[in-house]
Amino acid sequence: MAQEEVENGGAEKVAALKFTALKPQLMVEAPKAVDAVQFYKSAFGAFEVGRTVHPKRKAKQVLPHILSAQLELAGSTIIVSDIVENSAPMKTEGGGCVLCLETDDIEAVVAKAVSAGGVAKSEIAEDDGACYGGRVGKVKDPYGYVWLICWGFYITDTV
C-alpha cells in the first residue's frame, strides 16, 4: 500500500453547497426491513430514533412495510427501508456499497454480530486490501450487506 498526496482543486471550484447530513439507506427485500432493524440493534447496538411505515397494507401482510427506519450507529445515521414499488429505480448498479464500522475491539464486535445472525466472511486480518489498512473483520448480515469491522489509520494527513 502506498500513500499519495491528494489534490482538492475540483472541490474548490464548486459553489458552496450546504448539506446537513449524509445517510446511507439500506434497501431490504420487503418485508424484511423490520427484521433488519432488529438485527442492527442486536448486532451493533444501533438505536432507532424514528420509523415511518406505509399507511396501507395488503390483505396478506402481517406488518406494514417500512418506508424508513432511522438508526443511530457510531455517530452516524443509517436508514433501513423495505423495497417497495417506487424503490426500484433507486437500485444501485455499481460495485456495491460496503459499510466500514470502526472499533478498537474487532473481536468483540464480530462475535456479537455473528451471534446475532451475521456470517463472518474471513478471519480477522491485518491487510492492505480492506478499508484503508489496519485490522479488519468481515461480516455479512442476513440482508446481504457486508460490514467491515475495522481499525487502523494509514491515510496521509498531508492535504
Added chain:
Amino acid sequence: MAQEEVENGGAEKVAALKFTALKPQLMVEAPKAVDAVQFYKSAFGAFEVGRTVHPKRKAKQVLPHILSAQLELAGSTIIVSDIVENSAPMKTEGGGCVLCLETDDIEAVVAKAVSAGGVAKSEIAEDDGACYGGRVGKVKDPYGYVWLICWGFYITDTV
C-alpha cells in the same frame, strides 16, 4: 405514510460496543475510482482527506488502483475504492445501498450533480416513498450509485 413509535429493547441488551465511525465504502469498477473521486468533488464539493493506492501496477495500467480515498461530505466520511481481487467477496447481495444527502437547496445540488455528469432519475418530488418523506431529487452518478438529494423530516421523536 404513517409514523410508529419504536422500541429499542434489543439495543439495550447489547453489551456496550464502542465504535468511532461508520463510513460507507463505495466500490467502483477499477480503475474508475480516481474518476469517481473527482466526480464527488465536482458534484458535491467533497473534500479528500487522504488516499492510499496499490504499490504495484500492471504494465498496462496508467494509474495505480485506489485502495481507499477518504472524502469528507456533509459531516460524514465516505470511502471510494477500486474493486480489486480481494474486494470480490465483499460485494453486497442485498437490495443495494442508496445515499441520502440532505440539503435545503435540492434544485441547486441536483443541477450541480447533473452538470458534473450525473443523471437525474426523476423530477424533484414531494412524496412519501423516498428517504422519509419531504422533497427529494434522485441522481444516479456515473459509477452506478443513486443519491437522494432530500429534505424534510417526518419521523417521530417519541422514542
